[in-house]
Amino acid sequence: MRLVICAGPATTGKTAVLRNIIRRLLESGNRPAFLKIDVQYAEEDEQIAKEFNIPTKKTYSGELCPDHCGVMVLGDAMLWAKKENCQVLLVETAGLCLRCAPYVDGGLGMVVLEATSGMNLPLKVGPMLSLADIAVVTKIDRVSQAEREVFRARIQDVAPKVRIHEVNALQGIGIDPLVERVLATPPAPERMFLRGTPPVGTCTICVGKKEVGWQAHFGVVRPLDQQTFYRGE
Amino acid sequence: MNIQKMTIFGGRSKSGLPEPVQRLDLNMGDVVSIVGSTGAGKTTLINDIELFADANTPTGRRLLINGEKPPAEYRDNPACNPIALITQHTTFLSDLPVGEFLTIHANIRSKDKSQIEDLVTRTLAFANQLTGEPVQPLIRMTELSGGQTRALLIADATIICNTPIVLLDEVENAGINRNRAIELLRQYRKIFIFVTHDPRIALLSDYRIVVKDGSISDVFHTDEIERKCGERVSVLDDALTNLRNQLRRGERLSQAELESITCA
Known part of the structure; x- marks a missing residue:
């Protein structure tokens, strides 16, 4: 099972990029599964299931940060995608506090940024960008060539090793090289570890237990199929 | 990036027929227009060029650069992409002063740091020949008018980006001096491709690509008669612009204006 984790601020076009990738993966005979991790509301899983007829799921992180939630559920999600006879698991997750990143070693880390968010944005998003393998820049037709x-x-x-791909996800421009990257990713290892070092904190992930799967953690744990509705304050 | 020629090999029309024009060579220095009604496939053609289509787009077109398949890095590494694109949606988002903004851009583009000041000065001078209201280096980018923005986008893409191919998708609508623009662009050896509904730009081009039903149906070189038509169109167009400006300034029209449009 290949694992692709796609992160990025809200409204940058993560789903639009993934939709294009899914279409081309299916055309090339690869069946992906799609998992959306969001804090309290998402409907991308239903849209994508309807559009492509592939297995999709969503999980709400609720009181956890989405990256923490990702570490908890990814192990289960890989098994689920395998059971569904998929070759690729695509995970879309919101990047929120910008102190850590959801990517794991052995998976493809993809950050989606929009060219319209201002020239200084790359300096502000931290490990979500610097720990990624590829940075996808969307909405390129909207800004001047200079910007x-x-x-x-x-x-x-910020991230000299990150490969940059500029795309226009609405027109499908620049998507093929992304699909090539997805297909060139080796199957993810059985035991997976978070790529970066999380910030100082008190949860098991924040103190440095990076192994993926809720079984490796204590305190607040969360399997994929446990859904709680988070209302916040 | 020594690009001399771009070749487009035809694919299929929307109705699945072979594209009438099966081969088109665009040479460095050409100023080209793409014309056709809305939905005819002008933007699709631009997209094929931007993608370096290799029979992998819905049209099945193929693109060669200097007679060969374009290197993969054109597609994979944005810094090697030889195409600059300005669309009707393209704008500046930065709120930096113009001079500072252009300096940042020039610093990224130019290896020779002693050239930066000169690049910025030339870009401003270029832009200011296209627009009525001069762009001052201290004005903020977000305060530029529509015409100033278009003029600066074109000047920046031509001088600082300096890519060999520039695509301009319907940029005519915001008041820039189009005759002057094309005259200036001709001093730079590049391929300029205008997607346009403007007869003035179409007739000032070396040739125009006619798009119908998703295909290139014809390529017309501007002949002597059309060139003369173009001159008349410019007179007509200027007369209209003058009228518009007079009305804007709150002036009344007189016999002179009536004659200017009658004999035009």
């Missing part, structure tokens, strides 16, 4: 180039240079300043 597009400055945006790109700022990404390279």
Whole structure:
């Protein structure tokens, strides 16, 4: 099972990019499963299931941060995708506090940023960008060539090893190289570890237990199929 | 990036027929228009160019650069992409002063740091020949008018980006001096491709690509008669612009204006 984790701020076009990737994966005979991790509301799973007829699921992180939730449920999700006879698991997750990143070693880490969010954005998103394998820049037709180039240079300043791909997800421009990257990713290892070092904190992940799967944790744990509705304050 | 020529090999129309024009060569220095009614496939053609289509888009078109398959890095590495794109949606988002903004961009583009100041000065001078209201280096990008923004987008793509191919998708609507623009662009050896509904731009181009039913149906080189038509169109168009400006300024029209539109 190949694992792709797609992160990025809200409204950057993560789902639009993944939709294009799913279409091309299906065309090339690869069946993906789709998991959406969000805090309290998401409907992308239903839209994608309807559009492509592939297995989809969502999980609400609720009182956990989405990256913490990801660590908890990814182990289960890999088993689920395998049971559904898929070759790729695509995980879409919201990036929120910008102190850690959801990517795991052995999986493809993809951050989606929009060119319209200002030239300094790459300097502000931290490990979500610097720990990614590829940075996908969307909405490139909306900004001047100058800002597009400055945006790109700022990404390279922050994350020199991250490969940049510029796309127009609405027109499907620039998607093929992403699909090639997905297909070139080796199957994810059985035991998976979070790629980055999380910030200081008191939960098991925050204190550095990085192994994926709720079985490896104590305190607040969460299997994939346990849904709680989070109301916040 | 020494690009001399771009070749488009035809694919299929929307109704599945072979594209009438099966081969088109665009050479460095060409100023080209793409014309056709709404929905005819102008933007699709632009997309094929932007994608370096290789029979992998819905049209089945293929693109060669200098007679060969374009290197993968054109597609994979945005820094190597030889195409600059300006669409009707393209705008500046930065609120930096113009001079500072252009300096940041020039610093990223230019290896020779002693050239930066000169690049910025030339870009501003270029933009200011296209627009009536001069762009000052201290004005903030977000305060630029529609015409100033278009003018600066074109100047920046031509001088600082300096990519060999520039695509301009319906940029005519915001008041820039189009005759002057094309005259200036001709001084730079690039391929300029305008998607346009503007007869003035179409007739000032070396040739125009006619798109119908998702295909290139014809390529017309602007001949002597059409060039003369173009001159008349410019006179007509200027007369209209003058009228518009007079009305805007709160002036009344007189016999002179009546004659200017009658004989035009």
